[in-house]
Amino acid sequence: MVRSRLAGALVPAVVVAGLVSLSGLAAGRVYSGVLLPQLVTGAALGAVLISLLLRRAPSWLVAPVSVLALVGYLLFAIQVSAASALVTGPLPELARDAARNAVPRLLTALIPVEPQPDTVLAPVVLAWLAALGGAELTARLRRPALGLLPPLLLYGGALVLVGPNAGVVIWQPLLFAVLAAVSLAIAGPPAQRGVDTGPVAGAGPAPVPFALRLRTATGLGAGLVAVLALVALVAPFVARAVVRTPTDPRVYVAPPSLDILDQNPLMRVAGWATNPRQHLFDVTMTGDLPATSAPSTGAASEGDDPTPDAHDTRMRLAVLSDWDGVTWHVGGDYLSAGRVLPDPEPAPGGDGQSDAAPGTPREISQRVTIADLNGRLLPAIAAPHRVDGVRVAYDPLTSTMIRPDGLTSGVSYSVDSVNPAVDVNLLPAADVPSGAAVARYLAVGDTVPTDLTSFAEKITNGAGSPYLRAQALETFLAEHYAYTADAPSGHAYPNLRFFLLQPTRLGGQRGTSEQFAASFAALARLVGLPSRVVVGFHVPAKGGTVRAANGIAWPEVLFAGVGWVPFDPMPAPKSKPQPIDEEFIPKLKPPSEPPVTVDPPQQSASASAPNRSLAAAPLVDGNRAGLIWGGVGGGLTLLLVVVVLALFLLRASRHRAHVAGSPPERVLGAWDEVGDALTLAGLPPPDHLSAREVASYAADVAAVFPRRQHTRHPRPAAPPLDDLADAVNAVGFAGGAIGGVGDGDDAAADAAVRTAAEYTAALRARRPWWRRLLWRVDPRPLRRR
Structure with a gap:
């Protein structure tokens, strides 16, 4: 009898641990590796073991002891996951960070989620609590049906977390149902587990009256009929709901936000051009690199043309997809990621090709050490598939990364990238995609200057294919416009009109790569070519010191079946621009001065000098008056x-x-x-x-x-x-x-x-x-x- 009682308490508790472990397996489908299911299983076994050991102790003692054990197990889980993900730092600091960011980072992490301290903390805590609650209800309170509720809720939460990010697995819910049935069958009332209920000890059980057996059979039959009827009624609705795509809880969580420097890094280009010797970062590269060439001309001396050498490699900082006629914006959503990054999303409107155009891929490893580069955006060669040394958030649509904690001098990280080349044989016959997915890359703002539209049409007149139109724009800008480091920043329509249409004697037709890239992308959209602007750096083939003069912007055009193709509208080094035929330039009223623009944010040349930002721009009278009245009002309120x-x-x-x-x-x-x-x-x-x-x-x-x-x-x-x-x-x-x-x-x-x-x-x-x-x-x- 004692053995029967022990089995009646032990087996249901062990079943509870198995059900919680199944929840870990279900959630582990969106994690990389098997570390999370292992940690969840350990939490389930630990909580159930403590509940069984304290089964004879007062009930008020179980919760404090279990919480102390949970704290110890959490420290173990944080240490193990940090070592697995190569996350460094003291254990108390890792624990505080994980406790503060567990839920947000779990719901904003890219799939597959890497087991890190902040992505395993919440599942481990919930698994421990579910196992403890289930074990106490079954072993102490002898409520086996109620004891199945915590594991069931945990399993449902795991399915919600997975959402549409994993395929259907049949054996897990079936095993869950079987284990639940076993728990209910074993943990019955004492009379059903072999307890002697006879009138005399050892005389065997008393005979059951026929009426009682009849009522029991009738009740079981009625219950079975009711269950079958309920299944017949509900099954069609459940079957229709199963084919629907489940909701992903990540859509309800806001990803990390970017400040204005990172939302529109194109404004940095003018600042970099005026301070070319500024030390931004150092990079070393290994892997499938092009042949070594002479040092890049971009960082050689003050005022040099930033046109890259043929063997230089471009490192991306940001991809600007959205333009409203005033500013270019980063259009991606950055989600928390582990060391292994997912593949880039297919190019919109294409046929499955990824962001990186097909061609001969090159595996390139980079080691980057930050100097004076600030903000959150991380420079890397496209498309990165692994990053070590820093915690990152990643945008699969543009293959760019940010560091949520921001960049500081001395931050170092390693990136492995696959840098494919464009298959030029496909470009002459390639078309441009269309549809709702491409509409954002064709947006030109609410008010489009008609002279710029006619200007773009005249440049591309006679070009029969989209690729020829893009080449015509590239050649026209490179041959008729000059690079200058002291050109004012700005890429709104007034700035582009001044750059493109005003004569040289009035300050027009001169600009930095900001104006060249923005002009190309704007004109391309005006003639039906989906385009975007990329901000980054060109570095020598073997790496080295990257200075502000290496900063550059370039445009890209989307071609169906090929992907995003970069273009270079910058003039050749030390070339003299050709005059523009008068038929291209509409008659404009000469302005007295270039369009007024806000000074671009510019990084300091040394750590002691403050950074230039929008806040440092001179205030106009209205803003100054508003500031004065705001100060007076604030003073009176105080x-x-x-x-x-x-x-x-x-x-x-x-x-x-x-x-x-x-x-x-x-x-x-x-x-x-x-x-x-x-x-x-x-x-x-x-x-x-x-x-x-x-x-x-x-x-x-x-x-x-x-x-x-x-x-x-x-x-x-x-x-x-x-x-x-x-x-x-x-x-x-x-x-x-x-x-x-x-x-x-x-x-x-x-x-x-x-x-x-x-x-x-x-x-x-x-x-x-x-x-x-x-x-x-x-x-x-x-x-x-």
Whole structure:
């Protein structure tokens, strides 16, 4: 019998551990590796073991001991997952970071999720709690059906977490149902587990009456029929729902946000051009690299043309997909990622080709050490598939990365990338895709200058294919415009019109790669070519020091079946631009000066110099006036807050002085509280009245203001003050000898204070709401003697 009881408690608890472990297997389908299922299984076994060991102990002892064990197991899980993911740092710091960011990073992580401290913490905690709850309900409370609820909820949560990111697995829910049935079959009532119920010990069980067996069979049959009927009714609805794509909970969580420097890094290009010697980062590269060439001309000296050498490699910083006619914006969503990055998403509107165009791939490994580069965007060669050394968020659509914690000097990381080349044989016959997925790459803003539209059409006139139109734009810009490092920043329509259409003598037709890339992308969209702008760097083939002069922007055009193809509209080094035929340039009114633009954010040349940003741009008169008035308003608001706080403190100090001291002093203080209340009501007592007359006057004042019985909360009645007036007369004229108010009579003093407080509350309750709001900061009582 003892063995049967032990089995009845042990087996259901072990089944609970198995059900929780199944939840770990279900959630592990969106994780890389098997570390998460292993940690969840360990949590389930640990919680169930503690529950079984303390089965004979008081129930209140189980929770504290289990929580202490959970803390120890969490530290173990954090350490193991950090070592597996190569996440460095002291264990307390890793634990704090994981506890603070467990849920957000789990729901914003890319699939497959890498087991890291912050992505395993929540599943392990939930698994431990579910196993503990299930084991306690089955082993201690003998409620096996109720004990299945925590593992069932955990399994449902695992399925929600997986969502549409994994395929259907049949054996897991079937095994879950089988284990649940086993738990219910074994953990029955004592009479069903072989307990001797006979009339005499050892005589065997008593015979079951036929009527009881008939009722039992009838009940079982009716229950079976009811279950089958329910299945027949619900099964069609469930079957239709199964074919639907489940909701992904990640759509309800906002990914990491970017500031303006990272949303539009194209503004950095002008700052880099004016400070070409600024040390941004160092990079070393290994792998399938092109032949070594001369050092890149971009970082050679002040003012050099940033055109890359033929053997240089481009490193991306950001991809700007969205343009509203004013600014280019990063259009991707950055999701938390582990060391192994997923493959890039297929190019929109294509036939399955990824962001990297097909061709001969090159495996390139980079080791990057940040110097003066700031922001969050991480430079890397496209398309990265593994990153070590930093925690990153990744956008699969553009194959770019950010560091959510921001870049600081000395940050170092390694990136492995696959850099394929474009299959040029497909380009002449390639078309451009269309449809809703490509619409964002053809957007040109609400107001398009007609002269720019006609300008783009004249340049591409006669080009029969999309690729020839893109080549025509590239050649025209490279041959007729000049690079200059001191060109003002800006890529809105007014800036592009000035760059493209104004003559050289007025400052036009000169710009940095910002204007060249933005002009190409804008003109391409005006002639139906889906385009975007990329900001990055060109570095020598073997790597080296990357300076601000290496910063460059270039355009890309999307071709069906090929992907995104980069173009280079920059002029050749030291080339002289050709004059533009007059037929291309519409008649424009010469401006007195170039379009007004905000100075671009620019990084400092040294750590001691502050960075230039939009906040450092000179303020116009309207902004300065707004700032002045804002400062005045803020100062007045602060002054008002200080005055109100000072009045509140003074009034509170006055009240404390009234209710403190010896009994005679407290009686007089209570009388002063009544005078303060009458003053706050706007009817202070006249100075010539005696104490008894003041008590009668106070009663009349309370009668003047109605109690407002019609309100939801009736106002309290004002107490009579005759006894308080007698006590005041006793203290004032007899030194406390009359009326029993002496230095040792605390009861009379407490009664006086209580009466004054009740009268004050009643009088305050009769005042309007705004008077009640200002009651404790009204300065009028402070002027009373």
